[in-house]
Amino acid sequence: MNPLIFTTILMTVLLGTMIVMMSSHWLMIWIGFEMNLLAIIPILMKKYNPRTMEASTKYFLTQATASMLLMMAIIINLMHSGQWTITKVFNPTASIIMTSALAMKLGLTPFHFWVPEVTQGISLTSGLILLTWQKLAPMSILYQISPSINLNILLTMAVLSILVGGWGGLNQTQLRKIMAYSSIAHMGWMTAVLVYSPTLTMLNMLIYIMMTLTMFMLFIQSSSTTTLSLSHTWNKTPLTTTLILITLLSMGGLPPLSGFMPKWMIIQELTKNSSIILPTLMAIMALLNLYFYMRLTYSTSLTMFPSTNNMKMKWQFETKQITLLPPLIVMSSLLLPLTPMLSILD
Amino acid sequence: MMTYIVFILSVIFVVSFVGFSSKPSPIYGGLVLIVSGGVGCGIIMNFGGSFLGLMVFLIYLGGMLVVFGYTTAMATEQYPEVWVSNTTVMGVFLLGLLMEVMLVLYVLKSEEVGVVFKFSGVGDWAIYDIGDSGVFSEEIMGVAALYSYGAWVVIVTGWSLFVGVLVILEVTRGD
Secondary structure, three states, X not given: OOHXXXXXXXXXXXXXXXXXXXOOXXXXXXXXXXXXXXXXXXXXXXXXXXXXXXXXXXXXXXXXXXXXXXXHHHHHHHHXXXXXXXXOOOOHHHHHHHHHHHHHHHOOOOOXXXXXXXXXXXXXXXXXXXXXXXXXHHHHHHHHOHHHOOHHHHHHHHXXXXXXXXXXXXXXXXXXXXXXXXXXXXXXXXXXOOXXXXXXXXXXXXXXXXXXXXXXXXXXHOOOOEHHHHOOHHHHOHHHHHHHHHHHHHHHOOOOOOXXXXXXXXXXXXXHOOOOHHHHHHHHXXXXXXXXXXXXXXXXXXXXXXXXXXXXXXXXXXXXXXXXXXXXXXXXXOOHXXXXXXHHHO | XXXXXHHHHHHHHHHHHHHHHOOOOHHHHHHHHHHHHHHHHHHHHHOOOHXXXXXXXXXXXXXXXXXXXXXXXXXXXXXXXXXXOOHHHHHHHHHHHHHHHHHHHHHHHOOOEEOOOEEOOHHHHOOOOOOOOOXXXXXXXXXXXXXXXXHHHHHHHHHHHHHHHHHHHHXXXXX
C-alpha cells in the first residue's frame, strides 16, 4: 500500500477511537465507531488473498450489525429521555440492546464466533491491532454507561466468555486462534467486574493490552504463526524462549507476575460484594486458559520439540527491529509490586 | 386521507425497503430506492422540512443514486434477478410484506403499539426544546446550527466520507 495512504488510514483508525472515547453526544460516538470500522478494513486486508478478504468481510458484517443495534438503542434512549448525552441510559430496553451491541463489538459470548476466524485470517500485525486497539472504544462506552447496565445479562455474558475462551482454546495449535480465545476470556474477566468497580476493568484492560502486545511482538519477531514454528525459537533467538515463558505465565495469571494483579483485584472486589460462587467459578475456568499457555511454554521453552535435523542447524539469522519489546516484557511481568498505585486509575 | 398521509407514506417507505432487502439484482434495488427516497422526502416535508426534502431529491436521488445506477449498469449480468424470478427472493419479499401488513392492521386496530417499545402515534417523536425561534422555521435553523455549533460534526463527517473513498479505492485495487 502507498505509505501516505496507509498512514492516513491508520490515523483515521486512531481518530475514530479517539472520537468514541471523547464524545458526549451519542451520534458522535456512533460516527466514531463507523469511522473506526471503515478505516480498519484495508488494514485487515493488507495482503490480497481470499483468506484476508473473507476475514475482513466477516469483521465488517458483525461490527456493522453491532453498530446498527447501537443506533437502535440510541434512538430508544432518545425517545424516552429526549436528550443525546451519554451520562445515563434511561430505559432498560435501550440499556440491554446497547450492552448486546457493545458485546458484539468486543467479542463476548454469545457473539464471540467472529474472533478466532477473523484473527486467523489476517496477518500478525493486523491481528495485534484488532485484539488490542479495537477493544478500547467499546470498553470505554461500557465504562461510561456502567451504572445503568443490567447486571444479569452482563454477568452471564462474562462468565460464558471465560468458559468459551478457556474451552475453545484447548484444541488450537494456531497461535492467532490461541490469542483470539485468550482475548475472549480476558474480555469476560473485564466485563464481570464492570458493574462493581469500573476502575478494575480499566486496570485489566491496561495489563491485558500490555501482555497481548508483548506476545504478538514475540510472535512477530520469530515470524511464527503455529506452535510448531514457535517451538523453533530456541534455535533462532534463545533469549526469547525465556521471555515467552514468562509472558505466557503472566497471561495465565500466575503470581508473582503482573498478570495476577487484575485477577486478584477482581476476585477481591467480587467477594467484597458478597458473591462467592461466581469468582470461584471464574478462577477455576481461568485454569483452562492456563493449560493451553502451559502447553505453549512446554513446546517452546521447557522442551526441545521434535524437529528435523536441518532445523537444528540454523546458519542464517534475520534481525527484526521490534519497537519497545524490552520495556513491554518488563511491564507485563514485573508490575505486581505496583498494585497500590491502582488508585491513579480512578 | 390527508390526516393519515404520513402513515401511508411510511408504509410505502417500509415496503420499498423490504423490496430491496430481499435482494433482487442491484438495478431493481436502485429502482425501489428511488421510490423510497421520494416517499421519504414526502414524509420529511409533512413535518415542515421542505429544504431537507429537496436535498434528498437533489443530492441523494440526483447525485448518489445516479452514480450508483450507472456503475450498476456497467456491472450488470445478462439475466438480472427480479422479485418473482427466484423462489428465495420472492419468499423473502412476501414475508416482509406479510409482516408489514400485520403491523399496519395492528396499528389501525389499537391505539398504542407495543412491540419493542410503546409507540402511540407520531406525537411521541416530537421533542420540543425551549428555543424560541420566532419567524424562522426549525429546520432551516437546524441547517444553520450545523455550520455554527456543529462545525466539528461537519469536519468529522467530511473526513469520514473522504476516508470512505480512500478505503474503497484501496480495497478494490487488489494488487
